[in-house]
Amino acid sequence: MHIPVKNNVTWVGKIDWELKRFHGEEYSTHRGSTYNAYLIKEEKNVLIDTVWIPYAQEFVDNLETEIDLNDLDFIVMNHGEIDHSGALPELMRRRPDLPIYCTAAAVKSLKGQYHGDWEFRTVKTGDSIDIGNGKSLVFVEMKMLHWPDSMATYLTGDNILFSNDAFGQHYAVNHPFNDLANQEELYAECIKYYANILTPFSALVARKIDEVLALNLPIDIIATSHGVIWRDNPTQIVEKYAAWARDYQEDQITLLYDTMWEGTRRMADAIAEGIRDSRPNTMVKVINIARTDKNDVITEVFKSRLILVGSPTIGKGVTNATAGILEMLECLRFKNKKAAAFGCYGWSGEGVPRIRAWLERAGFAIADEGLGVLWNPDIDALENCRALGRKLANA
Ligand SMILES: Cc1cc2nc3c(=O)[nH]c(=O)nc-3n(C[C@H](O)[C@H](O)[C@H](O)COP(=O)(O)O)c2cc1C
Ligand SMILES: [Fe+2]
Ligand SMILES: [Fe+2]
Known part of the structure; x- marks a missing residue:
């Protein structure tokens, strides 16, 4: 199943309605989750992230209906955690020479988890890659949001921020766009995710938001790695994070x-x-x-x-x-x-x-x-x- 996101960007992830527990028993997912991965087909064909291990086979089979794996130019791994990298070994089995773009910390986390001898290309904040048709990918490290290896990738031209876990939520929705979701449920899952996962990193969240806003990048879409894609007023979730990060409290x-x-x-x-x-x-x-x-x-x-x-x-x-x-x-x-x-x-x-x-x-x-x-x-x-x-x- 593939869902058009914008122009040549397609969602190629997995909607997991069954998931009830995440991180072992540490995080309850009452409303399931999604593992969002994206395929960009410009002059260069780029995959952003993969899905959780149980869906590895299904993911790569599905991807093959969208593109001949030999036509993939590289994959961007925004984060090494298994819910996003779980299908990487299966993909690399079928395309062993596929370059992996990620942070230096992600080389460590990916090697530490999979022990694969793969072709890593390390990137840091501000690095960019031309993918043709006047578009490029720009990388922004998101250290400790929520792992040392986390980063976001920005697609110029289409103005899409692939933010990975940041701004995401564990929420299975059939058509994963924020404007099509039940707004109360969506809000509840967002705040739960922030409270349980991101609270310790609030100071970093506040600083990172300021840093990204200072870049003045137009953001039309925030394509997260769990739950909805923010396409209707995408900065609403950034504003929420800005408030939550500043020692949030209600009466x-x-x-x-x-x-x-x-x-x-x-x-x-x-x-x-x-x-x-x-x-x-x-x-x-x-x-x-x-x-x-x-x-x-x-x-x-x-x-x-x-x-x-x-x-x-x-x-x-x-x-x-x-x-x-x-x-x-x-x-x-x-x-x-x-x-x-x-x-x-x-x-x-x-x-x-x-x-x-x-x-x-x-x-x-x-x-x-x-x-x-x-x-x-x-x-x-x-x-x-x-x-x-x-x-x-x-x-
Ligand atoms: C298995 C068990 C162990 C207890 N150990 C202690 C103890 O070490 N020190 C203490 O002051 N009271 C101890 N108590 C007594 C309880 O704290 C007391 O019954 C209290 O009123 C129970 O409050 P509750 O009604 O909210 O359960 C123990 C009670 C039980 C059932
Ligand atoms: Fe994660
Ligand atoms: Fe995740």
Whole structure:
């Protein structure tokens, strides 16, 4: 299946409706995904990226219906990750002499993963290749967005930015153009992708956007490697990224809790009541972290200005789900957010101080020393929870 993008540029990727998990079990893909690859047929015939390993055979067979593989002049690998390079070994098996244009870091990542003795041609920011008919490809390194090897490729004349993972989202759509997608679903998948994958690199994202805008390249289309191709007002997603990259937050407070015997859950509900009493317009979400998709949890944290994390003390520590989320929070390195801890305990009560220390390590500003409740909360303890909510609502 091939989809025309513009003039001599064709989408030759794979729509994966079945994908439910990505990066092992680390990222949920409720709405599937696409692996976008593109064929440019000018005087030179160029392939941009490939697809994930399970679709390698299918991809190259499909590509052959569009072009004789011997007529390909080179391939551009914008990123070495397997969801885009997975079909490279199959392609190279059939065209062993095909030159691969990529960053120096991508030579390392591709060799490190496939151990292929292929013809690499290293490019860096500003390098360009004439592909005939007055058009050329210009490369822009996108170091750490989100791997050291990442880059974007710009096609002059057609004004298409092949941005790879940047501006993408895991979203299967039959006709992958932004104007044809359900806008709410599209937005939800974009912000989830940013929150879960790009948050640690926000400073780099902000700088890179400024750098690319300063080049004054006309951008008619942003052709990403997952989800939709941005052709209707493509800079809308750049503006979103610019906002998300600057320590994004809404007027939202999110309570994340786990519980064994409902005490910590009752604390969460009472804290939420206190916030409502004090600031009725603040968006408050109360989430059982053991029963909620972890990436959806992270997206809610991304939108929050303050989070509260609650766990009962178990085995002198916190529950499994609480530790999992705290580890994610630490790795994502959120900035400009406040946090506090809460939870029930029976005797030693290590839970709350442990969560507080972990939140601090993760870069959150501690808004309150937190609240531990001995056994199940009584009327007084619940009132203390409401008071904490009222206080933190205005933190
Ligand atoms: C398996 C298990 C281990 C526990 N370990 C501890 C502990 O090490 N220290 C402590 O203070 N309380 C411990 N507790 C007691 C709980 O923290 C206490 O029952 C608390 O009220 C439970 O809160 P919850 O209703 O939110 O589950 C443990 C309880 C269970 C079931
Ligand atoms: Fe990637
Ligand atoms: Fe990707």
